[in-house]
Amino acid sequence: MKKNYFIVTLILLVAPFCSQAQVVNGNFENVKPNFLPSNWGMTFLQQIVIDTQTGEQVGDQIQYTWCFPSMVYASTEAKDGQYAMEVSNAYNATEDVVIPGIATIFSDPEQDGPGWNPGVPVEPNASVILLGFDYKFLPVGNDIAEATLVVNDADGNEIGRASLDISGTHSVYEYVYTPITVTNAGTPAFMYISFSMAKEGSTPTFGSRLVVDNVIVNFSTLIVSENPEQGAKVYPTLVDNEINIVPNGFSESVLYKIINSEGKIVKQNKVNQDSTYVYTMDVSDLSSGMYFLNIQDESKNSTKKFIKK
Incomplete structure (x- = not known):
């Protein structure tokens, strides 16, 4: 049975x-x-x-x-x-x-x-x-x-x-x-x-x-809360065609992502650099509005806001 x-x-x-x-x-x-x-x-x-x-x-x-x-x-x-x-x-x-x-x-x-x-x-x-x-x-x-x-x-x-x-x-x-x-x-x-x-x-x-x-x-x-005096620096925050990023502690292989207000990645690039390198991204093709720039390497992650004119 x-x-x-x-x-x-x-x-x-x-x-x-x-x-x-x-x-x-x-x-x-x-x-x-x-x-x-x-x-x-x-x-x-x-x-x-x-x-x-x-x-x-x-x-x-x-x-x-x-x-x-x-x-x-x-x-x-x-x-x-x-x-x-x-x-x-x-x-x-x-x-x-x-x-x-x-x-x-x-x-x-x-x-x-x-x-x-x-x-x-x-x-x-x-x-x-x-x-x-x-x-x-x-x-x-x-x-x-x-x-x-x-x-x-x-x-x-x-x-x-x-x-x-x-x-x-x-x-x-x-x-x-x-x-x-x-x-x-x-x-x-x-x-x-x-x-x-x-x-x-x-x-x-x-x-x-x-x-x-x-x-x-x-x-x-x-978005990661952080001391504005620490981490990567981004300028200008009101952008025409280009945005500049000073990694300030991020080094070697750094991934940059630009994300719109709906959460969609609209641009990204991976760069091999040292912590003093100033990286410039072309944002001339983006529509006007607010964006988030996410910066990360193997151990750190930082997110900054900017506005495209």
Whole structure:
């Protein structure tokens, strides 16, 4: 005689924290000893049959993309920092079906998966206006993945949503973002972010991979508070055609990113230089408005504001 049980396999994801106030471990740098990213993961229900006479457990044969049994895990293919998060599909060889990987954020860093997920609390007066991230997508077939941000009020009612389709092969990092569409009036209290390897109605393929880094929900969370007398210097702050940057402590390989008020990277360049070098960026092609200049090397990160005339 046999009885059916469900054994829950909890699968986590990791993200390094990149000054994102609400996206916990949004840059996937906090990685657990089991190589699961803190505060990200997946709950996978695998049916196990137990023979009551022998006590033997028999379950479906599940194959994973890599050597360890997980569909969400830390990746060393980071855009910035040491780690990113990778999501892949699994294959149920017994049933001959592909199991799509789904990575979800949750608030308890002690758990290895979301379980019952109440969402990540949104701080009072915090701004959750968009979903943005860097990604690489390596599909085996014609897969369509999907990234989703849902914002709820304190009663669990949805008040806003953002979603992005991910398709085609992108072997180098791309940055994407989309604003939230407000669906109901209310005050944000909780948010959910997920990355699914199979958008509803699409067919996942075993072996497809999605690598994600630097997840944000508003651009202001990227701004690092700093003493104005320290760090990089930027002039002028009211710009016609060029902006000058004195790294002032940033050295060797320095990455410069100009980001608009919607959180989109509109210009970037990486320069090998010493800490006294004055770097000039051409901004003549930018539209009038406020921009943020993000400056970073292997150990430091600084953000300055300027206005293009």
